[in-house]
Amino acid sequence: CIAHHYTFTVREVPYTKLCSTKAILTVNSQFPGPIIKVHKGDTIYVNVQNRASENITMHWHGVEQPRNPWSDGPEYITQCPIRPGSDFLYKVIFSIEDTTVWWHAHSSWTRATVHGLIFVYPRPPQILPFPKADHEVPIILGEWWKRDVREVVEEFVRTGGAPNVSDALTINGHPGFLYPCSKSDTFHLTVEKGKTYRIRMVNAAMNLPLFFAIANHSLTVVSADGHYIKPIKATYITISPGETLDMLLHADQDPERTYYMAARAYQSGNIDFNNSTTIGILSYTSSCKAKTSSFSGYYPTLPFYNDTSAAFGFFTKIKCLFSGQVPVQISRRIITTVSINLRMCPQNSCEGPNGSRLAASMNNISFVTPSHVDILKAYYYHIKGVYGTRFPEFPPLIFNFTAENQPLFLETPRLATEVKVIEFGQVVELVIQGTSLVGGGLDHPMHLHGFSFYVVGVGFGNYNISEEDPSSRYNLYDPPYKNTMTVPRNGWIAIRFVADNPGVWFMHCHLDRHQTWGMNVVFIVKNGREPNQQILPPPDDLPPCYE
Ligand code: C2O
Numbered sequence: 001c002i003a004h005h006y007t008f009t010v011r012e013v014p015y016t017k018l019c020s021t022k023a024i025l026t027v028n029s030q031f032p033g034p035i036i037k038v039h040k041g042d043t044i045y046v047n048v049q050n051r052a053s054e055n056i057t058m059h060w061h062g063v064e065q066p067r068n069p070w071s072d073g074p075e076y077i078t079q080c081p082i083r084p085g086s087d088f089l090y091k092v093i094f095s096i097e098d099t100t101v102w103w104h105a106h107s108s109w110t111r112a113t114v115h116g117l118i119f120v121y122p123r124p125p126q127i128l129p130f131p132k133a134d135h136e137v138p139i140i141l142g143e144w145w146k147r148d149v150r151e152v153v154e155e156f157v158r159t160g161g162a163p164n165v166s167d168a169l170t171i172n173g174h175p176g177f178l179y180p181c182s183k184s185d186t187f188h189l190t191v192e193k194g195k196t197y198r199i200r201m202v203n204a205a206m207n208l209p210l211f212f213a214i215a216n217h218s219l220t221v222v223s224a225d226g227h228y229i230k231p232i233k234a235t236y237i238t239i240s241p242g243e244t245l246d247m248l249l250h251a252d253q254d255p256e257r258t259y260y261m262a263a264r265a266y267q268s269g270n271i272d273f274n275n276s277t278t279i280g281i282l283s284y285t286s287s288c289k290a291k292t293s294s295f296s297g298y299y300p301t302l303p304f305y306n307d308t309s310a311a312f313g314f315f316t317k318i319k320c321l322f323s324g325q326v327p328v329q330i331s332r333r334i335i336t337t338v339s340i341n342l343r344m345c346p347q348n349s350c351e352g353p354n355g356s357r358l359a360a361s362m363n364n365i366s367f368v369t370p371s372h373v374d375i376l377k378a379y380y381y382h383i384k385g386v387y388g389t390r391f392p393e394f395p396p397l398i399f400n401f402t403a404e405n406q407p408l409f410l411e412t413p414r415l416a417t418e419v420k421v422i423e424f425g426q427v428v429e430l431v432i433q434g435t436s437l438v439g440g441g442l443d444h445p446m447h448l449h450g451f452s453f454y455v456v457g458v459g460f461g462n463y464n465i466s467e468e469d470p471s472s473r474y475n476l477y478d479p480p481y482k483n484t485m486t487v488p489r490n491g492w493i494a495i496r497f498v499a500d501n502p503g504v505w506f507m508h509c510h511l512d513r514h515q516t517w518g519m520n521v522v523f524i525v526k527n528g529r530e531p532n533q534q535i536l537p538p539p540d541d542l543p544p545c546y547e
């Protein structure tokens with residue numbers, strides 16, 4: 001069951017959901033896409049063949065890819081797109097990942113349907129730090145639009161407004177029976193009494209953190225973002241786009257009953273969002289009655305959609321399994337805001353508030369993705385004029401980040417492609433501060449490519465910039481080790497990583513509308529002195545940048 005070579009053929013295939021049919025991008029005609037299975041430390045090759053009508057790239061989310069940014073995937077950051085009719089062979093190098101990560105397309109919003117899980121197994125004689133389950137259950141939470149996702153993106157980018165909210169949430173691609181025409185399009189998990197199931201879950205939704213629970217069954221969460229954690233017994237979980245969780249489900253309830261699992265949005269800000277619920281069915285094999293014909297079963301209880309303390313009550317329970325690994329001395333502290341902004345439009349002609357255009361920024365720079373050559377190639381081959389190196393290390397103005405009614409000029413970000421250059425081996429502490437410039441603030445699941453980081457601090461309100469030693473209030477003992485962490489609404493997180501992976505690494509909000517609006521930055525980690533501290537040579541089939 002473990003292969004080291006995969007072929008991913010990307011093509012458009014018609015799918016029918018919610019009473020309507022459209023062509024979606026798929027890998028090997030599957031939605032959700034195929035599961036990749038590896039042992040810890042494996043290197044695999046995935047030949048991505050683009051047989052669709054739009055550009056594609058592939059990203060291995062949570063895979064650090066030591067020294068190998070060439071295969072990381074974000075479009076115009078580490079590669080130019082694979083054009084229709086072309087191929088690219090990705091070399092995916094696993095190193096420290098232990099459990100579940102995932103892969104997804106990384107070009108515009110193509111990841112909406114182009115995604116799948118990656119199961120990592122220990123390499124013998126390594127063993128799991130938790131009891132082995134009898135079965136594994138992949139669960140991908142997602143979002144579905146009846147319209148072509150390309151049109152949804154094209155429209156909100158053109159008008160400057162917010163994107164249309166999705167029409168359904170999904171479990172493994174199934175909306176579930178609460179939605180129209182979806183009675184038979186419901187995820188169904190059959191379990192055997194007494195057995196243990198390991199759920200490997202990702203939130204692949206485009207724009208929504210989610211709550212998830214299963215009626216009458218508690219979940220023992222044993223891993224987050226590909227790393228082991230101290231087990232958490234939970235009656236519900238919160239999972240942001242980009243995050244993965246592994247959890248054990250014990251089939252220990254009355255086998256004659258039916259139990260529903262459900263996911264719905266956690267949404268902190270006052271914006272339009274999909275507030276519907278996706279349902280899956282859990283039933284037991286020994287049950288003799290028909291299970292799907294009558295929908296009388298137990299429903300789980302989920303927190304209210306804007307319950308921030310419930311959301312962070314779960315997030316802050318996560319602690320890494322192995323204590324004492326956190327770098328205590330840092331080389332530098334970088335402080336960045338993450339904001340939603342407005343840009344004025346001629347004659348107030350856009351569809352954002354007061355005729356503005358919505359934007360997003362980090363330290364008041366709204367990131368502009370290059371459109372002809374990627375940043376990695378520009379860096380490696382010294383091509384001038386593609387990016388600048390002046391991403392500020394502190395917010396340009398020290399102000400009360402979370403106060404309402406900020407001066408309007410703070411709402412107008414600079415459009416630029418500015419990167420942050422880091423010396424090899426530096427220990428970076430990055431503080432990410434949410435602001436309430438527009439819309440009163442919102443949670444932002446921030447994802448860093450190329451690294452896992454320790455989340456040493458999470459707080460509400462303003463990070464205290466003037467404090468002499470903020471680390472006295474950090475958890476430097478057993479903080480979560482993650483690649484995606486949610487910055488609370490009008491709050492902050494502090495993360496630490498050692499810049500020991502040379503390359504060009506994207507960091508962005510994993511809510512795709514914010515990424516599209518520019519809530520992104522790029523870190524360039526320079527080569528170290530030793531040969532094994534340097535970027536690997538580029539593959540020779542890299543997609544060309546100029547037509
Ligand atoms: Cu899961 Cu840059 O992405």
Ligand code: CU
Pocket residue numbers: 443444445509510511514519
């Ligand atoms: Cu965001």
